Amino acid sequence: MIDPKDMTWVILAGGQATRMHHNDKGLVIFQDQPLVEHVLTRLRQQLPTPILINANRHIEDYAHYGRVIEDIWPGYLGPLAGMHSGLQHAQTPWVGFSPCDSPFLHSQLIARFCQQEDDGMDAFVASDGERVQPAFVVIRRRCLPVLEAYLAAGERRLMGFIRQLSHRHVVFNDEAYAFVNINSLEEIEDYRLISPSSPSLDVC
Numbered sequence: 001m002i003d004p005k006d007m008t009w010v011i012l013a014g015g016q017a018t019r020m021h022h023n024d025k026g027l028v029i030f031q032d033q034p035l036v037e038h039v040l041t042r043l044r045q046q047l048p049t050p051i052l053i054n055a056n057r058h059i060e061d062y063a064h065y066g067r068v069i070e071d072i073w074p075g076y077l078g079p080l081a082g083m084h085s086g087l088q089h090a091q092t093p094w095v096g097f098s099p100c101d102s103p104f105l106h107s108q109l110i111a112r113f114c115q116q117e118d119d120g121m122d123a124f125v126a127s128d129g130e131r132v133q134p135a136f137v138v139i140r141r142r143c144l145p146v147l148e149a150y151l152a153a154g155e156r157r158l159m160g161f162i163r164q165l166s167h168r169h170v171v172f173n174d175e176a177y178a179f180v181n182i183n184s185l186e187e188i189e190d191y192r193l194i195s196p197s198s199p200s201l202d203v204c
Helices: 035-044 059-063 079-089 109-114 141-152 158-163 185-190
Strands: 007-013 051-055 067-069 094-099 123-127 132-140 167-171
Touching: 007 035, 007 079, 007 109, 035 051, 035 094, 035 109, 051 059, 051 079, 059 067, 067 079, 079 094, 079 132, 079 141, 079 158, 094 109, 132 141, 132 158, 141 158
Parallel strands: 007 051, 007 094, 051 067, 123 167
Antiparallel strands: 094 132, 123 132
16 A cells, blocks of 8 residues: 555646647646646645646746646656656655646546555556556656666657556546546537536536
């Protein structure tokens, strides 16, 4: 079992959002709130410790929601650069990650991760029962040197890094929209009738 107090959670909002016409994705308005605010609200309902936000633009805007950490590794390398920064800044044994564009975050995400047996695994990775969802992952902070070596070798694939770690899948197949990412302005309209505040995620 993992004690939630031994976990720091990081929201990944440091990407370039090319499919969102380069708008800062976490600050794009969805159902009257920035996407990052939806994710932050759902995490705060589950976690007793402070939440970090990884961002590389509009730092002052993100700072309204919590402590902002920028990429340390240069060049906009995607989620792995944000994870590197999170592992570097966190002071807890475990660090969890979620993208900023998932407003329907699973209502028991952290609890289910924490229920896993702490038997030497380096990471626990979410699955929807059919596909692995590697952006929703909990990693031991001690894995930072592994990630640094992986990035230094020119690697950028998130799942490729996770495969270098001893890891286990954790299944979340009971909330239909838990891993939906809002990747485009069109998807904002597609999902506008889904209620992020409802655990069952029923259509309004």
